[in-house]
Amino acid sequence: MTRQWKDRTVLVTGGSSGLGAAVVAAVAKAGGRPYVLDRRAPAAGVPWMECDLADTRAAEAATRQIAARAGGLTGVVTAAGMDVPGRLADVNGATWDRIVAINLLGTAAVVRAALPELERTHGTVVTVASTLGVKAVGDATAYCAAKFGVVGFTRSLAAELAGRVGVTLLIPGGMRTAFFDDRDDKYKPGPDAILNDPADTAEAVMFALSQPPGCAVRELVVCAEQESSYP
Template identity: 75%
Template sequence: MTRTIVTGGSSGLGAAVVDAALKAGDRPFVIDRQAPAGGVPWIECDLADTRAAEAATRKAIAELDGLDAVVTAAGMDVPGRLADVPAETWERILAVDLLAPAAVIRAALPALTDSHGHVVTIASTLGVKAVSDATAYCAAKFGVVGFTRALAAELAGQVGVTLVVPGGMRTRFFDDRDERYKPGPDAVLNDPAAVAAAIMFAIGQPRGCAVRELVICAETETSYP
């Protein structure tokens, strides 16, 4: 039974990971600003506050009595020209999408080292291909790619590390955007359950074997390669 912390586990990809973990008989624990469905144990936390994220992680580990995996699925974006996106919003995107994963993983490392556990970070196809009007999101997700690759080298032989690079998914991620930044009527978005299944595959590798990187997207994804 894998004890797994999932950030952003109340919606989107995070919720799909929680569902997949429950179906596998595992014990997911959510860190988020909203309660997850189905009575899954959780801690309320604004992940943009990295010290709070660290404290929430340590509390979750105590409640789980150890830890086997972390999936940093929380993320946000507010598209727009650099000059038009308020500085506070721009910096919050960096905090939630890049600084929070590092904070959660940092706090989890002692427990993950004890269990020879696994870290899964969530980047984006926009972490390998830059586009206009997404400076904060691209900066954060490019950062996740570099952070995760460096972490994999640092923790080799101690903790498994997997970088997941998903394309667009059918979630509420795009709901609050201006119409010009929403996927077009012909866009084909991937099922988050498919990405969650790949994450579970990575976590389930036997000791000594690690899936380092996975790119997962709809066959007609336009943002990759």
């Protein structure tokens, strides 16, 4: 029997666009209450706090404020992410560091701050890695380092919190989002690229969040059937 969604509160990082926005919509549709941490406002009516997740102490503080405002948290989904592809020698140090900070360090910071509430409610964390967290490619050293780190972080977290908090690692393939918009054309999916709808990936997140206490979906790989980056 899956959890009922009435009065459930879920914090979504990066909830203003892409997969995060799809998760926010799915939580609201199910009858839950989504909250967002992002640098941009989410859909109208969704409570949120502005936060740069590269600033990990600020991310921790914002998470605690959201939890207090929500009256507790039953779920956290770390959907925020960014990348600037390029050769290691061509990506400036500040950009490289920011990619790792947002994807990995920001994830850990938000989860760390949310843990007291999640333990109290026996809630669930869903971290968002990538197929590039299990399969490395060139010109993506920062992104692969960060997403491989999310995989390791989440597997360790699952062992650490077993019996107290549900922990799910989501490994999504490419999706039809704005994630690719600002990069050089050579790093954008081609016109024939087969990408997943973020709403479909969000359904996998909802499945993980809906498990009853004592049952955890440990890992999910969700991608288009003809995803080129997995396996």
